[in-house]
Amino acid sequence: MAELAAVVGIGQTKYQTKHKDVSIAGLVRDAAFKALQDAELTWDDIDAVIVGKAPDMFEGMVMPELYLTDALGCNGKPMLRVHTAGSVGGSTAIVAASYVQSGMFKRILTVTYEKQSESNAMWALSNAQPFSPHLNAGAGGFFAPIIREYMRRTQASPEAGIKVAVKDRLHGARNPLAHLQLPNITMKEVEESPMLWEPLRFLESCPSSDGACALVISNEELAKQSPKKPAWIRGTAMRSEPTMYAGREEVSPRAGIDCAKDVYAQAGVTNPRKDFDCAEVYVPFSWYEPMWLENLGFAEKGEGWKMTLEGATSLDDNGDIPWNCSGGVLSSNPIGASGMIRFAEAARQVRGDAGDHQVDGAKLALGHAYGGGAQFFAMWVVGSEKA
Amino acid sequence: MSDANKEALEPITGIESPVYLDYNFTAGQATARFLTKVKEGKLVGQRCPSCRNVYIPPRGACAACGVATNEEVELPHKATVQSFTIVYIPIPGNPIKPPYVIANLVVDGANISFLHLLSECKNEDVRIGMRVEAKWKDPSEWGFAMENIQYFAPIDEPDVPAEEIGRLKDA
Amino acid sequence: MRDIAIVSFVQSDCVRDAGARNEVELIMPVVRKVLDNVGLESAQNVDFTCSGSCDYLQGAAFAFVLGVDALGAVPPIKESHVEMDAAWALYEAVLKIQSGQAESALLYGFGKSSPGELPIVLSQQLDPYYLAPLWLDTVSSAALQARAMLDSGEITEREMAEVVARSRKNAKSNPHAQLKGDVSADELLNEPTYLSPLRKHDCCPVSDGACAMVIATVEQAKKWGKPYAVLKGIDHRIESAHFGARDLTKSPSTEAAAKAAGVANGPIDIAEIYAPFSHQEIILKKALGLGDDTVINPSGGVLAGNLMMASGLSRIGEVAMRIINGECKRGVAHATSGHALQQNLVAVLEGA
Numbered sequence: 001m002a003e004l005a006a007v008v009g010i011g012q013t014k015y016q017t018k019h020k021d022v023s024i025a026g027l028v029r030d031a032a033f034k035a036l037q038d039a040e041l042t043w044d045d046i047d048a049v050i051v052g053k054a055p056d057m058f059e060g061m062v063m064p065e066l067y068l069t070d071a072l073g074c075n076g077k078p079m080l081r082v083h084t085a086g087s088v089g090g091s092t093a094i095v096a097a098s099y100v101q102s103g104m105f106k107r108i109l110t111v112t113y114e115k116q117s118e119s120n121a122m123w124a125l126s127n128a129q130p131f132s133p134h135l136n137a138g139a140g141g142f143f144a145p146i147i148r149e150y151m152r153r154t155q156a157s158p159e160a161g162i163k164v165a166v167k168d169r170l171h172g173a174r175n176p177l178a179h180l181q182l183p184n185i186t187m188k189e190v191e192e193s194p195m196l197w198e199p200l201r202f203l204e205s206c207p208s209s210d211g212a213c214a215l216v217i218s219n220e221e222l223a224k225q226s227p228k229k230p231a232w233i234r235g236t237a238m239r240s241e242p243t244m245y246a247g248r249e250e251v252s253p254r255a256g257i258d259c260a261k262d263v264y265a266q267a268g269v270t271n272p273r274k275d276f277d278c279a280e281v282y283v284p285f286s287w288y289e290p291m292w293l294e295n296l297g298f299a300e301k302g303e304g305w306k307m308t309l310e311g312a313t314s315l316d317d318n319g320d321i322p323w324n325c326s327g328g329v330l331s332s333n334p335i336g337a338s339g340m341i342r343f344a345e346a347a348r349q350v351r352g353d354a355g356d357h358q359v360d361g362a363k364l365a366l367g368h369a370y371g372g373g374a375q376f377f378a379m380w381v382v383g384s385e386k387a
Numbered sequence: 388m389s390d391a392n393k394e395a396l397e398p399i400t401g402i403e404s405p406v407y408l409d410y411n412f413t414a415g416q417a418t419a420r421f422l423t424k425v426k427e428g429k430l431v432g433q434r435c436p437s438c439r440n441v442y443i444p445p446r447g448a449c450a451a452c453g454v455a456t457n458e459e460v461e462l463p464h465k466a467t468v469q470s471f472t473i474v475y476i477p478i479p480g481n482p483i484k485p486p487y488v489i490a491n492l493v494v495d496g497a498n499i500s501f502l503h504l505l506s507e508c509k510n511e512d513v514r515i516g517m518r519v520e521a522k523w524k525d526p527s528e529w530g531f532a533m534e535n536i537q538y539f540a541p542i543d544e545p546d547v548p549a550e551e552i553g554r555l556k557d558a
Numbered sequence: 559m560r561d562i563a564i565v566s567f568v569q570s571d572c573v574r575d576a577g578a579r580n581e582v583e584l585i586m587p588v589v590r591k592v593l594d595n596v597g598l599e600s601a602q603n604v605d606f607t608c609s610g611s612c613d614y615l616q617g618a619a620f621a622f623v624l625g626v627d628a629l630g631a632v633p634p635i636k637e638s639h640v641e642m643d644a645a646w647a648l649y650e651a652v653l654k655i656q657s658g659q660a661e662s663a664l665l666y667g668f669g670k671s672s673p674g675e676l677p678i679v680l681s682q683q684l685d686p687y688y689l690a691p692l693w694l695d696t697v698s699s700a701a702l703q704a705r706a707m708l709d710s711g712e713i714t715e716r717e718m719a720e721v722v723a724r725s726r727k728n729a730k731s732n733p734h735a736q737l738k739g740d741v742s743a744d745e746l747l748n749e750p751t752y753l754s755p756l757r758k759h760d761c762c763p764v765s766d767g768a769c770a771m772v773i774a775t776v777e778q779a780k781k782w783g784k785p786y787a788v789l790k791g792i793d794h795r796i797e798s799a800h801f802g803a804r805d806l807t808k809s810p811s812t813e814a815a816a817k818a819a820g821v822a823n824g825p826i827d828i829a830e831i832y833a834p835f836s837h838q839e840i841i842l843k844k845a846l847g848l849g850d851d852t853v854i855n856p857s858g859g860v861l862a863g864n865l866m867m868a869s870g871l872s873r874i875g876e877v878a879m880r881i882i883n884g885e886c887k888r889g890v891a892h893a894t895s896g897h898a899l900q901q902n903l904v905a906v907l908e909g910a
Contacts, residue, residue: 002657002658002659003657020400020401021400023687024686055613055619055620056612056613056614056619056641057613057614057619059686060404060406060682060686061682061683061686061690062612062614062679062680062682062683063612063614063641063642063683063895063896064683064686065641066683066796066799066895066896066897066900066901067683067684067685067686067799068799069796069797069798069799069900070798070799070800070803074796075796075797075798076795076796076797076810076811076814077795077796078793078794078795078796079794079796079901080640080642080646080649080650080794081640081641081642081646082638082639082640082641082650083622083639083640083641084638084639085620085623091638095638095650095653098650098653098654098657098659099653101653101657101659102652102653102654102656102657103656103657104559104653104656118401118686138476138478140472140476141472141474141478141489144472145469145470145471145472145490145491146470148470148471148472148515149469149470149515149549152515152549153549194475195473195475195486196474196475196476197472197473197474197475197476198472198473198474198475198486199472200472237636238636238637238638239634239635239636239637240607240626240631240634240635240636240637241626241631241632241633241634241635242450242451242626242627242629242631242632243450243623243624243626243627244450244499245440245449245450245451245499245632246435246438246440246441246442246449246451246498246499246553246555247440247451247498247553247554247555248451253634254632254633254634255634258633258634259634372620372623375623375626376637377634402687402691404686404687404690404691406682406690408614408617408674408675408678408679408682409674409675410616410617410673410674411672411673411674412616412617412618412673413576413577413578413579413580413616413670413673414578414580415578415579415580415581415582415583416578416579416580416583417580417583418580419578446580446582446624446627447580447582447583447586447627448582448583448586448627448628450626450627450631450632451630451631451632452600452630452632453586453589453600453601453627453628453629453630453631454630455583455586
C-alpha cells in the first residue's frame, strides 16, 4: 500500500516576460531554494530531485536537467526528468509524489520551469516540418476551432469567454507573483482587444512567461514534523489518448473525464462542485474554463458557460467554487511550470497560505493540468487533513 | 570610482548563442506513400483493418486501435468544414497574410480532419458543415506536399449536419 | 523493495539508418511483439505505460507524442514519458508498482538518431552559457576522459582495443547487432586515431531502433503463467555537469548506485554495461565492483550498436532474457546518460 505523501514546501519565482536577472540555473535554484526555506530545510535534507519542463527546444538545450544538477544540489543523488507536453508540470509533481509513495524515498524536491525568453517559443511550437503545410498558427490556431465547436453546441453567450478573461486577471491582481497585473481590467477592454484566432481575442489568451515552481514532498512521518501545515496528497491520476483518431471527442476529451473520475474516487469526491473548496485548472484560453467545468463534472453538459457567467468561479463575486484564485495560466504561463503551479496553488489553499487570494477555510482542492492536443491529463487532490 | 570600473560593473543580462543543427527529415513510410500520390494530384488515405475508419493523411497507424494501416483508399476532392478559425496573428516564417481562414476539413469518405486554407469566400460566411472543394495549383507546380492544393473553396451543396461530419456510415 | 518480474523484452535491429520509418513505425513492431509474448492485446491490458526518448535526436518537438499512436490508447491509458533513456522510464514504473498504484507496466524507448549528427546534437546538453557555444561534442568529451585514463596509467590503449575486439566477437551471436566479427586487438591498434586518443572503433556506432519491455508484480507474472526474471534492486545517481569538478577516471555515481541496488549481495554471472566508448567499460567494471569471473557484455554491448534513449533499457532486457533462458542466475545491467558518464543507473536481476 502506498505511503502517505504531503507537500511541505512550496517555492515560486515571480512570473514575468523576461527574467534577465538570472540564468536558467539561477531561475530553477531560486524556486527550489524558496521551497526549501518554506519547509525550513537544506539541500542535504533532500533524497532525490525530479525535474520537468516542456520541449527542450523552448530554450535550445538538450536534456537540460543534466546541466541543472549542480544548481539543484543533486550531485550524488537520483535525478529524473519528466516530459509530457503541457501537462508536464502536473505529471512531474505526480511522479515526484510516487518517489515518496513508493516508500523508497523520504523527502524529495521537484522543480519545473520555462525560460521562454531565452529562445522563441512560438517558433518551437510551430516549427515547420517539411512536407506539411505551414498552417500551424501556434497553440491558439489549434484550439480555436475546438472552442468554436463548443460555442456551437452549447449556444454559449460570447460574454462567457470575456468574463473568464476578466475574472482570472482580477484574481491575478491579488497574487504578487502573477505575470499580468491588470487590476482595472474590464469586459469592454477584453472585447475590444485584437482578435488573434477568431473566436479568441488577445486578452482571452495566456501570456508567455519566464518562471519556475518547486515543491518539497515528504512522507507522513516527516510531514508531521514539518514546521508549517502540510498539504496531504489525497489522490493522483494521469491519462493519455492519441492526438488524432477517428471519432475523437475534442471538446470534452475522454482522457480528462476518466482522469477526473479516477482522482475523485481516490479522494472520496462525489460532487466536485460541493466537495472542493476551490480548484486550480489549466485554462490557457478563456473558453477552456466552461469547457473544463463540464469535462471535470463541476457543471452539467452544456451548462459550464452559465456557471462562469453567474460568477460561481469568481472570488470577487463570492462564487461557491472559485477557480484559479492565483490568476491561473491566463495570468502567468511558464509552460513547463504551469501545471505544477496549478498543483502548488491548490496546496497553498489547503495550507491556508495563499495570501490575498486565499479561499477562507479551504480544506480540499483540485490541481489540474493538460497538454498536447488536450490529450494528456494530470490531476491531484490535496487536503488539509490526511483523509 | 573611476569610469573604467563603472563600466566593468555593467550587468551582463544575456549572450547571443545561436544553435544550428541540420537534420535530414523523414516523413515516415505511410506519409511518403501519401505524398507520392499527392504529387500525382490524388488524395489517398488508409483504412484501419480493425475499426474500418479512413485516415488522411495517413500516419502509419490507426491511433485508436494501435495497429498498422495498409489498405489504401483513393478519396474524392470534396470536403466538409468540421470547424475553423480566422487567423489574425502573423506567424514567423508564414508567407500568408492575415486574416485568413484555416479549417478542419473532413474529405468525403474520410473519418478524420486535417487543416487547410479556405478561400474564395468572405471570412464571415464560413460555417461549420459548409461544403468545399480542393483547388489544386497548376500541375507543373506539384511537389511532395499538401501545398499542391492551394486552398479549398465553397461549392453549392447543402450543409452537412455537424453530428454527421466524419462519422463512419453503417456498412 | 518489492520484487518485480521482468516478463518480456523485445529489441529491434540496430541499423545505421531506419530510412523512411517514423517514430510510430519504429515503435509499433516492438510493442506488438512484446505484448504478444505475454499474450496481451494492447496497452489497455497493463496498468501503466512509460517511454523514453529525446526530441532533439530527430529534431522535432513533441516527437514522443506520436508514440502514443502505436499503443491503442482508446479508451485513454495511464501513461507518462521521460526525456531520458527508457531505463529511467522503467524506474518510474518501478515506483508506481512499489506504491501499489500499478501491478503491471509496458515500457519502451526509441531513437532515430540518423536524421541529425548525434555527437553534435548532444553537444547542446552542456552548460548553455560556457560550454555549449563551444560545440564540445560527446566524442570529444569522451576523448578527454580517455586521455585522463591513459595518462594516469589506469588503462592502456591495448586494453581499450581488447574491449572492442571482445565486443565484436560477442556480437556475432546477437542478431540485432550492427557491428560484429572477428578482429584482433593488434589489428585495431593499427587503425589511425580519430579524435586522439580514440580510434573510430573505440566509439559506439550511431543506430536507429526501438525496444520494449513488460514488467509486473511477481503475483501478476505468475497469473500470466510466463517465465520471468526478478528485478532485485535498481538505483540511479547523477554527478556534476562541470568536467573540472569531476575525476573523469572514476564513476562515483555508478559506485553509489551499485551499492544501493545491492550488486555486492551475491556473485554476478553477467553484466550488460552501457559504455558508448571502450575506455568507459573499464571505468564502469571497476565502479560496479565486478571481477574477472563476470562475463561482460555478452551481447556485444553498445559498441556493437547503440539505440540512443533505448540502449539502457536494452541492457536490462538483455540480462533479463539470459536469466529467463537459463544462461545465468544473477546479473547486473547499467545505463548511462550525459557526457562522459555523468548520470548512471544500475539494476540487479536474479532468476525467479
